[in-house]
Amino acid sequence: MQVTETLSEGLKREFKISVPASDLDAKAGAKLVDLKDKVRINGFRPGKVPVTHLKKVYGRSVMAETIDQTIRDTNTQLFSERGFRLATEPKITMPTEQAEVEELLNGKTDLTYTVAIEVVPSIALADFKTFEVEKPVAEVTDADVDEAIKRIADSNRGYAAKGEGAKAESGDRVTVAFKGTINGEAFEGGAGEGIQVVIGSNTFIPGFEQLIGIAANETRTLKVAFPKNYMNDKLAGQPAEFETTATLIEAPQDLAIDDEFAKTLGLESLDKLKEAARERLVAEFATATRQRVKRALLDRLDEAHRFEAPPSLVDEEFNLMWNSVKAEMESAGKTFADEDTTEDAAKEEYRKIADRRVRLGLVLSEIGEKNKISVTDDEVGRAVIERARSMPGREKEVWDYYRSNAQALAQLRAPIYEDKVVDFILELAKVTEKKVSRDDLYKDDEAEKTAA
Template sequence: MQVTETVNEGLKRELQITVPAGDLDTRLNNRLTDLKDTVRIRGFRPGKVPVAHLKRVYGRSVMAEVVEQTVNETSQQAITDREERPAYQPDIALTEDKDEIEKILKGEADLAYKMSFEILPALAAPDFGKIEVEKEVATVDEAVIDESISRIAEQNKPYAPREEGAKSESGDRLTIDYVGKIDGEPFEGGADQDAQIQLGSGSFIPGFEEQLTGLTAGTETVVKVTFPEQYQAAHLAGKEAEFDVTVKEIAAPGEVTIDDEFAKSLGLESLEKLKEAVREQIAKDYEQQSRTKVKRQLLDALDEACTYELPEKLVDNEFEAIWQQVTQDLERSGRSFEDEKTTEEEARAEYRKIAERRVRLGLLLADIGEKNEIKVTDEELNRALVDRVRQFPGQEQVVWEYYQKNPQATAELRAPIFEEKVVDYILALAKVTEKPVSREELFHDPDDEHDHDHDHDHSHGHDHDHDHGKKSSGAKPD
């Protein structure tokens, strides 16, 4: 095998690799020798088929296998000999000349191919002890707990059907059937049966609930509304619509007394136990928000400290993944870049920077984890898999088998766990100062109009409400 370096520019490498025809012939003969004990050819006893005869019968097809195996082995050997770390699987380019290919398969020409790749940059992690981050912490006060319990009580109000002939009022829960029409034609997602709507909740598009006030059970009516100009489905935005509505039941809300009996109805021993559970959950929410903001600061600091060159192909691949999701989101919502107060060119530049940041931080965190022997345990991975499976009730077995059979999918579960462990490692060495703040300050994000993409999951999707009778905010790519 002869290896000639043809490109060495920054992180880019290109090698010309040549394997003599004689070496290929030797590999071919060895392969045919292995085959002679297994093939069955009429006129020959098992194991007695001459290699020369096998070469005449199977030589071309076996040589194709030999060439593939040789490329795999020699390309790996070339990288090992050079002691380089490719940033991705190298691109292999064999000749496309049919005559040349035929000569190689016949053993009449050397095997020559090009291998191109980019190497990982030399990474130098900053001094973690000099990184300073501020951790905002908020206290869970009694007023917040009482407020949360009041919301729980509101959500668990009992409803009882109103007496026959009674008219609907604000706060009542109506059970309705409806069919939405534009210009007399039903539109997709504009119909439902046995839908429940609480008058005054604002859960449906403006004007819808108001026109259902003062009606009796059994009433059939037509609700006329105009979809908001910024409605997520562009083909409905600003359109006038009519909904044929049948009021099937009117139920009035009952009173809820927040006491031990209420707590027991929720499966807890007492009101005090309910308060403890609510306090614990709120504390977890506060801690998660605090962690999120600390992690953002940390990754900002790491990103600012890293100035190394990035493998261009990794950035390209990351950008394409982001861009595909962004354009799909826009298409699904029927919006354009102009609706988002930008242009495609500006959006591309913005998301290119995000892709660069992801690659830069991804490489650094991976390097830190490797050098410090940070591992994701089987227990941690199984826990993540169980959590994932639970997101698909009724399909648990199918989802479980999918992850068991797809290493790439399992790797996607492992990645965020690994990242969090590396972040924990760095935070343990950094200077973390706690800062007492209010709940409002803790959850305030001055950059909430922008996408930082500090985590390396590739999810930009939005959960949109496809029932067009219901109110839904416009789509905006993250």
């Protein structure tokens, strides 16, 4: 076997490899001998088929298998000897001329091919004991609890019919009947009766809640457009008109927050409701604290590990983000000008984010590998159970989906692995708690999530 490096540029490598025909013939011959005891051919006793006859019948297919196996074995040996960690699958270039292929399959010429790869750079990990991380901690106040209970009450309050001739206002509930058309034609699922719409809830497609000022028995034609990412492909992005008649206008009613209200929620008293609300808020604050600490740690890892990320991985990450961004903007009917930027500037910014994500992913992987951090099947199983519990009535469907979908399981495994690596670093780093208000804890939360 002869190996010649033909390209070494950044993280890209390319090799020309030549394997003598005699080596291929020997390997193919061994396969044919092994095949001798496995095949049944009319006219020959089991195990007595001459190898020469086997070669006539199976020679080309056996040589094709031999070539494929030789390429895999040769590449594995090459990458192992040179200590390469591959960023992507190798790109193999083989002879394509029919005459060359025939000679190769007939064992008359050497196997010559090229393999192009992109490697992961060696990563020098920082000393995590030098890391300093601030941990923001917010205390749940009585006001926070009262606000949470008020939100619960608002979502459970009743509605009462408004007087004759009353018109709908924001927050009112309007019961409607409607018939939808696209280009004058009715469509499946476009009609309904007794449908309740709370104005301002944004639970219907954009534009459908244009009902402020409508009165009972009044009919309006609502002109709307289905979102471009609508679940029904036939309706996605389509403009539609809904002939809508209001049959009832109701106003939200005040709801007393007392023991009786708590009992409607299955709790013994208002005090018990407050306890439950406080426990939930404590958990929510803890989650927010965790996210803030994690983002701060990722920022520190980003600063401490500057290296060239494999371009193909950055391109792949960028394309995923960019396609998602464009789809969301099209769905919302926005342009880059609406965001005070240009497409080129946005692309540059998202490419930086893609580069950061790839580098951090490689760093976390390196830390986990060097410190033997892994995710057990039990941990993944618990994650599947939690996901199933979050979808009552569809538990079996969720369980079957993950059991038969390796990629979906990998998507559950990845964040568990990341969290375990983060916890490992935090055990070494110097973490200092800082008391903050609830507002400070959630300050710029969405912007920070995007950056992270």
